[in-house]
Amino acid sequence: MPKLKTRRSAAKRFKRSGSGKFMRRKAYKNHLLEHKGPDRKSRLSKKCVVSEQDAENVRAMMPYS
Structure with missing residues (x-):
């Protein structure tokens, strides 16, 4: 099975x-x-958790994070 690609837009965000x-x-901000x-x-500068x-x-x- 080939490797899965990471969505680069998501990796940056x-x-x-x-x-x-x-x-x-x-x-x-x-x-x-x-x-x-x-x-x-x-x-607004602080990070927050992504909702479930x-x-x-x-x-x-x-997939690899």
């Missing part, structure tokens, strides 16, 4: 945590940041 969960960046407060921007429903799809896109 998601990382595996030490406990095995997939981590992702939060949205809304790309541009138009002038009117957003510092607390909000700080909160989406983690199944991410796992399929990244």
Whole structure:
């Protein structure tokens, strides 16, 4: 059986945590940041866990992570 290919777009967006969960960046911290407060921007900077429903799809896109 041939090797499975990793979806490169998913590999750039998601990382595996030490406990095995997939981590992702939060949205809304790309541009138009002038009117957003510092607390909000700080909160958006942190990583968060991918939901269980989406983690199944991410796992399929990244077979070796």
